[in-house]
Amino acid sequence: MNKDKLAIEALRILSVEQITRANSGHPGIALGAAPILHTLYSKHLKVSPKHHQWINRDRFVMAAGHGSALLYALLYLADFGLDLDDLMQFRQFGSKTPGHPEVHITPGVDASSGPLGQGIAMATGMAIGEEYLRARFNRPELPIIDHYTFVLCGDGDLQEGVTQEAMSLAGHLGLSKLIVLFDSNDIQLDGKVANTNTEKASDKYPAMGWDYLFVSNGEDLDELSEALGIAKKNSKPTIIEIKTIIGFNSSVANTAKAHGSPLSQEEVQKMRAEFGGEAFSVPTEVWGYYQKNIVDSGKAQFEKWQQLWYRYQAEYPHEAQQLQNLDHWEIDENWDRLFNFDEQYKKATRATSGEILNHLQTLHPGLIGGSADLSSSTKVKGIDGDFSKTKRLGRNLNFGVREHAMGAIANGLALHGGIRPFVGGFFVFSDYLKPAMRLSSLMDLPVIYIFTHDSIAVGEDGPTHQPIEQLSQLRSTPHLNVIRPADANETLVAWDVIMKTQNNPVALILTRQDVPNITNKKLANHLRQGAYVISPERKKLDGVFLASGSEVKLALDAQTELYKDGLDVRVVSMPSFYLFEKAEQAYQEQVIPKDVKTKVAIEMSDAVHYYRYLGDNGLLINIETFGQSAPAGKLLSHYGFTVDNVVRLFKECWQKNHSK
């Protein structure tokens, strides 16, 4: 057996040994796609296992994340930092080898994957990031940014809409350094691919601006390697369809059973016996082969690049410094001095946010983003023109009506490094990108989501365009900081919070309609604690209003009216439950005292998260049905978001609590 074949068989046996030992995992792809991963890593992928965070490495996304065991086998053999025990702990608690690849857990993993469709879209983001940084930082004879982005995907990935959105955009943008390796084995979980999909990939992807290559035999490494070579020289993104056999050479080869059921211990032992050696052992030749062709060659490539980088630092110290700082960009402490909103200031928070974002972009070259065909409405737009095939320095990503890919691409941009991505849309359509937002949260990526048109105050466009449950959805998503500012100053502070956030996504929720300025910079600064007393009671504490966004003004107006009637109420602005729940317990109880019975929350949403603070005697003024099409003022009054109604409901609640 030649060394390539031997290495491939080693990958296969190590994969199924992990899976069968864990009694959990996906042998089908591991057995089928081993030659692809082997060929990619040993003959094409520019990575250095000892420098796995190297900014100019080729990126690799295992879109078919269920192929994790294969990836771990390779990362182990190529000395990325996994050891034998890690393989033995496949899918066990706290191990470096979780069920699907997780970027912060395993060295050499460039993206968390598993949810189908996300991988190709994240890779598209990585490829955009490379193009931008290359255009921005490279100098003649100093190509410090110059790498490919590879993806391994299966049939399922390509069926996902988010993939199709991303591929359509990648084709349009001519992302020539994006290469998709399509593990085409004609089988998916429910049976033959042909039972649900009979597209002609060879025609479809060229129509979308891609080159399509075909490898008729995935076991033929020359054919495979040649296709990879062609793809790398291409002027378009390339998809290589590679015919493989799911569960290759196993008892379940070429059947859906191979997908997700571990092989029996007997079968794995038999495979091991044929291969030779102890369980989990690998012949010296294989170690040597990978040492030479991945570890050493990668190190050589890294060192060659390092020479370039030293020259770059010498010749372009400013740019070198800038590039190094991009991921931890320290914004001028007084960046916000330009913005002073007086008492007369009255604009939609989306408009205020748009102005702030434009300014921030001039201060931070890594801020890149855009909207899903709504930039004129959301005010979320990159500067310096559209990023396009001919203009790689354009910082506006014109995503088209591709919300889901927008989110996943933002993840890819953040994963690449050097980019701080922001994206925008109507809040109700955050539904379309939720799977990508979940991955931002899971990967702790500082993606900036900006959602406007945040309530029934959208008005005439009607219920399809009016969010109700979206605030609850996002507030319930772990690690996601949802901020809904009440006015211009809170919006400004929110942006400062965003710029100082390094390790989790933020969703900024903004109004369509104008809102008056109700704070000053000092007061709004308390947004950092998530919630704060925006207007205290005067003498006694008869009750507390809790509200966020445009409803804070409503609470303030109700407070004024109630005072006239002898009820002395505090108003708490609550822009971020996430931050408030991180604040100290004592602060939380100081802002929302437990012993005040009449706590009334006001929010034009389902607003379920307020119940946590309302106790036995509080009241939630919310919306539990859908909106309607009508002018906003009419809707606010219909749904009870008027001073009169809020005053009335507060009094009812207060009387009930005090008649007991």
Place this chain on the structure above:
Amino acid sequence: MNKDKLAIEALRILSVEQITRANSGHPGIALGAAPILHTLYSKHLKVSPKHHQWINRDRFVMAAGHGSALLYALLYLADFGLDLDDLMQFRQFGSKTPGHPEVHITPGVDASSGPLGQGIAMATGMAIGEEYLRARFNRPELPIIDHYTFVLCGDGDLQEGVTQEAMSLAGHLGLSKLIVLFDSNDIQLDGKVANTNTEKASDKYPAMGWDYLFVSNGEDLDELSEALGIAKKNSKPTIIEIKTIIGFNSSVANTAKAHGSPLSQEEVQKMRAEFGGEAFSVPTEVWGYYQKNIVDSGKAQFEKWQQLWYRYQAEYPHEAQQLQNLDHWEIDENWDRLFNFDEQYKKATRATSGEILNHLQTLHPGLIGGSADLSSSTKVKGIDGDFSKTKRLGRNLNFGVREHAMGAIANGLALHGGIRPFVGGFFVFSDYLKPAMRLSSLMDLPVIYIFTHDSIAVGEDGPTHQPIEQLSQLRSTPHLNVIRPADANETLVAWDVIMKTQNNPVALILTRQDVPNITNKKLANHLRQGAYVISPERKKLDGVFLASGSEVKLALDAQTELYKDGLDVRVVSMPSFYLFEKAEQAYQEQVIPKDVKTKVAIEMSDAVHYYRYLGDNGLLINIETFGQSAPAGKLLSHYGFTVDNVVRLFKECWQKNHSK
């Protein structure tokens, strides 16, 4: 001006008059696509305005829902039931002419639309419904089901992933009676389409199993009508790209400004002056033309069909009865007698549900559905084989890995009538179809969503596959009944609730792991009230456990342990917040008494909805972070879902409440 041109101009002026009067709406598509809608309705669409619910009418989906004013103008002129005042009330509170079309509000509207991408996917569902019912009910020379499904879409629709998923499936299934009219005007909201999309539609859609036709001039009615004629005879689904000019003949023609900003009053008055007559008036010739070509010809077609139907009823009384009853299928009261789960019964609720669903399908011929490539895991599969090009009676929809289209197609099936659709997937991936679920809820469609693998007990597949926030998301969605049964009997009752639900979607949330049977039929029957006392306190009421799904057993075990320590606790099973909140207030307070301080809720999710019932002194045992990859048992213990930990936390809470 010939009558066609005159009618088109009437549609245009009526559209912009509505929009400018409302000072809100989208003139661009109305002016551009008027010839398309005119040609479709007056020369091709088989509808009878006086019988707008006719089961055999051609369906029309205005996927580009922002073109509502144009649709209303046509429905007004074709006498579907809108009057002049309705047009004057465009986008006003309570009117029949909301901002985007809403199926339950306006006669002649076949689907609510507005969120881009949903329309083509819903139409795909309608076309599947037609194929199935046609195959099932037609008899020689009695084609009682035989109609087309038309869609009008814009560039934005085609960029959406959900559209691409649906079109891929429609092509695969050879839905030859599905016809997409693509209003191709080269402009979208953020500017030129070419700035974000340069696909070759003429190559792409044929590669996906569609025929592609091109109409070079949307103003040329002969060319348009000819293309429609060809499409109707086609053996594949057809997309007709029709070149139009957004904002045709207005001051903003051919610009993105035309999309969503009303024309000025002056401009509309000028257009009206050129057209002639008073504002909102229409020449007699146009009324006459539509009377003849839509109202009268539709009536004639309906009456011709009615003759067929009478013959059908006479010759096939059983089938006729069945067809008529499909939408209100009364299931045998004792359908569940087959299922008797004894004390030893222990299976995953997904498995129990799968058996029940299979049985129900034999009882109800309208039950059709499937999974997004997970039928072996979800146990959600249609009977009688795959629905395919050659087997239209197959009741399993093999959706492929196309979750989002699956949801939207289910909406289309339900909208068609005669079908009770069910769909299945992993719960965490409900994220992928949320936009479609929202539309099910908004349209009050009885779509059955079945989601399995409902918690961290998924185990080894890890955090990407473990739902956390999904229960909260769906519980917060209006009109959606989320049911998470605790055992086999609750699952059985849940299915009875589902079968009796006519006007809203249900999401059934099921375990991957085995759960013991903890109720009997009588007890589980209380699921109908949403929550109930599954195990009462014995003598005194020291506290209450609230739980759903697999955690109910945990609560029962903790109850037993606490009793040994002298604490007498009630356990409430809470499978459906939706139903519980519809139950009488007195019942609610009886089940969860307000005056019991120590209320402890247990759920392996974010579980925020329980706070509503926990008061000032309760405790929520939930998960506010992501899961991990490990065997389920290990995770349950790590995240604190063990009897010991629950007992400990209950005691802490109780002591805190009783030391005050």
